[in-house]
Amino acid sequence: MIRVNLSLRVDLYIVSIITMAIGYTTDAAVSHLPVRKGCEGAAQDMSTDAIHLKLLAEPHDLFMAERGKFEVGVTASNRGTEVVDPELYRARLLINGRDSLVWSDAIGNGYREAKWFALPPGDSVSMIWTSMGESFFPRPGVYTLILRLSHIEAAPVVVRVRPS
Numbered sequence: 065m066i067r068v069n070l071s072l073r074v075d076l077y078i079v080s081i082i083t084m085a086i087g088y089t090t091d092a093a094v095s096h097l098p099v100r101k102g103c104e105g106a107a108q109d110m111s112t113d114a115i116h117l118k119l120l121a122e123p124h125d126l127f128m129a130e131r132g133k134f135e136v137g138v139t140a141s142n143r144g145t146e147v148v149d150p151e152l153y154r155a156r157l158l159i160n161g162r163d164s165l166v167w168s169d170a171i172g173n174g175y176r177e178a179k180w181f182a183l184p185p186g187d188s189v190s191m192i193w194t195s196m197g198e199s200f201f202p203r204p205g206v207y208t209l210i211l212r213l214s215h216i217e218a219a220p221v222v223v224r225v226r227p228s
Contacts, residue, residue: 114144115183116154117218119211120192124221128204129228134197138171138211138218141188149181150189151213158210159200166199201225 120137124131137155140150157167170193179189201207205228211218 070164077105081103082187090191094148103130111141114142114146114148114185115144115150115216116217117211117213119209119218121209123223125224125226127228128201131197131201131225132195133167134200134223135192135194136196136200136209137190137192139188139190140183142183142185145185147182147184151217152180152189155211155213158212159207161208164200167195170196181201 095148099153118139118141120135120139122135123133126134140152140154142148142150153172155171156227157164157171171191176191177189180191183189199224200209204225207223207225209223
């Protein structure tokens with residue numbers, strides 16, 4: 065499992081908003097990824113029957129002052145019989161029904177181990193990000209997090225943020 069500490073900077077956030085506003089998507093941001101189709105022994109397109117997703121989120125109950133300790137991540141498991149590219153860069157995190165741009169930036173960028181793009185049968189790959197709590201939870205309340213990839217949906221996680 066890889067842990068990534070994100071120092072969320074306003075300038076990167078603004079750039080992501082501007083690029084989305086002019087029509088760029090996360091697919092454009094990962095166009096540098098190698099194409100694996102048609103190569104013998106290469107990862108196949110994702111079969112939604114083969115991939116199982118789990119949304120990782122801790123803690124589920126926290127105070128506003130503790131948001132910096134919140135960790136969020138994903139585990140993808142290949143339950144199929146062939147190596148697949150789970151296309152995790154396409155995973156969307158909905159927080160109370162709204163797409164998280166911070167999540168999209170994190171999942172679509174950075175170092176990834178080889179299994180991230182070619183997941184062997186019976187194997188799993190995970191990644192956890194820290195320091196997103198302040199962006200995810202701007203005020204006290206109850207937040208429902210849902211991870212979606214194509215039409216695969218991980219079990220939702222409910223996070224309660226209490227006033228400090």
